[in-house]
Amino acid sequence: MPHSSVPDSIFAGGPSLSVLERLLNTVPRDRGAWKLWVKGLADSLWRESPKVCTNVKAWAEQQPDSVAELVHAFYANPNPVTRTLPKTSEPSIDPMFLSLQHQAPVEKYLVKLSGAQLIGNSGLVILPDGQYTLEPAISPYHLKQLAEYYSGIRHRFLKRRSLQGDYFPLMQLWASATNYYHTIHDNMHRLEGLLEHLPEDIIFVVPDNLKAWQWEILSTLGIEADRCTTISTTEILSVETLYFGPWGAPWDFDTLRGYEWGRQRFYDRYDVESKPPQRLLYISRERASWRRLTNGEAVEALLEKYGFEKCLPETMTIGEQVKLFAEAKAVVSVKGAAMTNLMFCPAGTHVLEIQLSEYDPLGPCFWLMCEQMNHHYSYIVGETVKTRNSVYRGYKGRVAYREDLHVSIDRLERSIQTLLEDLNNHL
Numbered sequence: 469m470p471h472s473s474v475p476d477s478i479f480a481g482g483p484s485l486s487v488l489e490r491l492l493n494t495v496p497r498d499r500g501a502w503k504l505w506v507k508g509l510a511d512s513l514w515r516e517s518p519k520v521c522t523n524v525k526a527w528a529e530q531q532p533d534s535v536a537e538l539v540h541a542f543y544a545n546p547n548p549v550t551r552t553l554p555k556t557s558e559p560s561i562d563p564m565f566l567s568l569q570h571q572a573p574v575e576k577y578l579v580k581l582s583g584a585q586l587i588g589n590s591g592l593v594i595l596p597d598g599q600y601t602l603e604p605a606i607s608p609y610h611l612k613q614l615a616e617y618y619s620g621i622r623h624r625f626l627k628r629r630s631l632q633g634d635y636f637p638l639m640q641l642w643a644s645a646t647n648y649y650h651t652i653h654d655n656m657h658r659l660e661g662l663l664e665h666l667p668e669d670i671i672f673v674v675p676d677n678l679k680a681w682q683w684e685i686l687s688t689l690g691i692e693a694d695r696c697t698t699i700s701t702t703e704i705l706s707v708e709t710l711y712f713g714p715w716g717a718p719w720d721f722d723t724l725r726g727y728e729w730g731r732q733r734f735y736d737r738y739d740v741e742s743k744p745p746q747r748l749l750y751i752s753r754e755r756a757s758w759r760r761l762t763n764g765e766a767v768e769a770l771l772e773k774y775g776f777e778k779c780l781p782e783t784m785t786i787g788e789q790v791k792l793f794a795e796a797k798a799v800v801s802v803k804g805a806a807m808t809n810l811m812f813c814p815a816g817t818h819v820l821e822i823q824l825s826e827y828d829p830l831g832p833c834f835w836l837m838c839e840q841m842n843h844h845y846s847y848i849v850g851e852t853v854k855t856r857n858s859v860y861r862g863y864k865g866r867v868a869y870r871e872d873l874h875v876s877i878d879r880l881e882r883s884i885q886t887l888l889e890d891l892n893n894h895l
Contacts, residue, residue: 515618515619515620516618516619516620516623517618518598518599518600518617519598519599519600520599520600520601520602520608520611521595521599521600521601521602522602522603523602523603524536524577524579524581524593524595524601524603524712524714525538525541525575525577525579527595527599528579528581534582535581535582535583535596536579536580536581536582536596537579537580538577538578538579538580539577539578539579539580539665539711540577540578540662540665541575541576541577541578542575542576542577542661543573543574543575543576544574544575544576544657544661544720544721544723544726545571545573545574545723546573547573548570548571548572548573549570549571550569550570551568551569551570551571551835551836551839552839553565553566553569554835554845554846554847555844555845555846555847555886555890556846556847556848556849557848557879557882557883557886558847558848558849562823562832562847562849564831564832565832565835568832568836571720574720574721576661576662576713576714576721577713577714578662578665578666578711578712578713579711579712579713580709580710580711580712581593581595581596581707581709581710581711581712582596582708582709583596583706583707583708584596584707584710584712585704585705585706585707586637586639586673586699586704586705586707586710587616587626587703587704587705588614588615588616588626588699588700588701588702588703588704589639589675589676589677589698589699589700589701589703590604590605590614590616590639590640590641590701591604591605591637591639591640591641591715592604592605592614592616592617593637593710593712594704600617601712603714603715604637604639604640604641604715605617605641606641606715610641614641616701625702626702626703626704627700627702627703627704628703628704628705628706629703629704629705629706630705630706630708631671631697631705631706631707631708632708633669633671633708633709634666634667634669634670634671634708634709634711635670635671635672635673635697635707635708635709635710635711636666636670636671636672636673636710636711636713637672637673637710637712638655638658638659638672638673638674638686638691638696639673639674639675639699640654640655640658640715646679646682647805648805648806648808649805649807649808649833651682651685652685652730652808652811653808653811653833653837654715655685655686655689655691656689656726656727656729656730657721657722657723657726657730658713658714658715658721659689659690659691660723660725660726660729660730661725661726662713663690666711667711670695670711671695671696671697672686672691672695672696672697673696673697673698673699673705674686674696674697674698674699675698675699675700676698676699676700677700678698681786684786685786688733688734688737688786689730689733690733719833719836719837722836722837722840723840724840724841724842726840727811727837727840727841730811731811731812734786734790734812735790735794735812737787738786738787738790738791740790740791740794740812743795745794745795745796745797745813745814745817746795746797747777747792747795747796747797748771748774748775748776748777748796748797748798748800749776749777749779749792749793749796749798749799749800750767750768750771750776750777750778750779750799750800750801751779751781751799751800751801751802751804751806751807751809752764752768752778752779752780753801753802753804753806754780755780755782755783756804757870758855758870758871758872759802759803759804759824759870759871759872759873760802760872760873761802761822761850761872761873761874761875762853762872762873762874763874763875763877766877767875767877767880770877770880770881770884771800771884774884774888776798776800779792781806781809782806789806789809789812790809790812792809793809793810793812793813794812794813794814796813796814796817797814797816797817797818797891798817798818798819798820798887798888798891799813799817799818799819799820800819800820800822800884800887801819801820801821801822802821802822802823802850802873803821803822803823803824803834807819807821807834807837808837810834810837810838810841810843811837811841813841813843815841815842815843816842816843816844816894817838817841817843817844818843818844818846818887818890818891818894819834819838819843819844819845819846820846820847820848820883820884820887821834821835821845821846821847821848822847822848822849822850822873822875822880823847823848823849823850824849824850824852824871824873825849825850825851825852825873835847844890844891844894846883846886846887848875848879848880848883850873850874850875850876851873851874851875851876852871852872852873853871853872853873853874854871855870855871855872
């Protein structure tokens with residue numbers, strides 16, 4: 469998740485509150501966020517605003533070959549995309565779906581850079597002229613949350629290393645935070661179409677805190693540990709030759725060919741056999757820290773009545789998850805990283821997603837996945853339930869992402885009935 473920091477507004481002055489009072493108002497109430505807040509305060513005391521490069525390919529075309537060279541370019545989606553809006557029992561379609569219904573062609577490329585730097589393990593790249601690349605940060609908003617970008621204090625205490633040879637960074641904003649979705653999705657779409665254009669002796673730069681299961685995923689995608697070097701949050705690496713490609717997040721580069729490329733690698737590794745899908749799956753979040761259903765027992769009873777079996781992906785190996793979802797013909801789940809397993813489902817799987825009623829940090833990512841995978845996606849919105857750890861304070865103030873939710877059993881049952889009717893109609 470983004471680094472916690474202190475909002476700029478506390479230093480802005482105001483008619484009634486002193487700077488100290490505004491500062492105290494940003495203090496988190498839960499212990500888990502306290503260390504992040506203190507760290508964010510230190511980072512925010514000396515803010516900088518380095519120049520930003522919004523497109524490395526365009527920048528490279530203005531540089532001599534000794535500084536930057538275009539290696540390869542192609543369109544991930546060569547034609548404009550018009551997506552099918554999801555089905556829902558809600559009064560209206562959520563605006564986040566409407567805003568992404570149409571997408572222009574997106575270019576994917578690989579640029580060879582001489583003398584670039586990697587700062588921290590979030591994937592930020594500093595170009596030879598000192599500009600920070602926007603693409604790894606996804607948007608200006610996300611970039612300004614990263615202390616690696618704005619913190620003058622941090623910049624002066626980073627450990628510096630020089631690397632000789634050819635390197636390719638495999639870091640994303642959230643891939644190092646033990647996040648199943650970003651580890652698979654971002655790396656898969658980043659590598660597809662570019663991996664074969666990298667030098668044979670390329671070394672991949674990865675975060676230094678990867679878990680064993682993340683190394684397993686990288687190995688499945690063709691990246692073995694002996695071809696990697698690591699970077700920590702407190703390092704800046706000066707790289708002799710850095711190969712740069714646009715990041716695979718959040719979803720600009722989602723393509724059917726990307727998903728099929730990644731899915732086949734997982735199928736091959738775990739010996740998945742092709743068979744007619746028969747299983748109705750319910751992904752439970754009962755062991756999660758948030759986004760849990762407060763009426764989970766009633767939901768489970770309802771789904772069991774309609775033939776759904778409960779699964780807890782966090783208790784399964786990656787191979788077990790791949791094999792299970794390869795047999796699914798319908799999936800119901802509260803939005804969460806375990807829905808990444810939809811990419812292992814056969815085309816035409818019917819999906820019902822239960823979403824939060826307030827701010828949704830995951831956005832429409834699984835709808836977009838379903839669109840590319842030719843799944844049938846629908847959603848229902850649950851009522852947000854506050855918890856003592858609901859509030860996360862980010863760069864722009866309150867970001868609520870730790871709530872639980874309650875879903876109407878009657879409305880859920882109607883949605884399940886619709887899903888099963890659609891499933892029967894597609895048989």
